[in-house]
Amino acid sequence: MNNFLKISDIDNLKSTIKEAIDLKDNPRKFKKLGENKTIVLLFFNASLRTRLSTQKAAINLGMDVVVMNFTNEGWQLEFEDGIVMNKNKSEHVKEAAKVISQYCDIVAIRAFASLTDKEKDEAEVVLNNFKKYANIPVVNMESATGHPLQALADAITIEEFKSTKKPKVVLSWAPHPKALPHAVANSFVEMMQLQDVNFVITHPKGYELNPKITKNSAIEYNQEKAFENADFVYVKNWSSYKNYGKVLNTDSKWMITADKMKLTNKGKFMHCLPVRRNVIVTDEVMDSENSIVIEQANNRTYAAQIVLKKILEQND
């Protein structure tokens, strides 16, 4: 693997999921692989899981790790070509990416959607400019349109917890007071389309995701109907795609409750975290034995580790 920007950068998903699960038996087994190699994690947005799990994954592989928060450290970067830089941006990505490439062997980047400019967000300006100007592999730690490391952890979790060959997996929208990006939902949809699952998406009208991503995936506007016999309920808020970045509905009727979970086949509750309790989901569901959000978050380490391992092996 040269770069990890999207799920399709993984050659063999099935064997990659198995290899990631196998890493759990001895996470430090490949600690020689990353010796004398450095990864830099660049954050243009906040994080808990992505930062710590990617750092932990790199440490497990014997790498040195450098972290930089562009939110409060570093110069504001310019990404536009040919621009007169006489405003607030101090450094162009052309120099920044090349300089970083001299210090490190892999660069991992988190840069969320603006949710104000669909065209720019879909162009993945930050990620693609780093890919263009860095001379080292680039890893997506959640970009404007995708969060493939999260989706890989989700697939690992479903593989570990499934009790039938072809489980029913429901992706449900839930309310949130702020406009949130589509990245997690997009990547989860793309991942489920590649798994042997019966997949259904449920959300209020107006919250349809990008149809180029959802393609032929089933959409059920009645949340309770969608939940019937579900083995996994994956919950996430996202803002409107059509009415780009807008919050159309904060109706608490869409919150995940114990009564709704009773409609499922003792379904496992999943969420990428962070989650707003009693807005997205009730305490009762979060604290129930069918909530697997902590195990899901643990799998972020092994998702990142298998990706970094494949990049290190390719560039050895």
Ligand code: CP
């Ligand atoms: N799920 C996830 O990416 O968590 P963080 O935003 O805390 O990294």
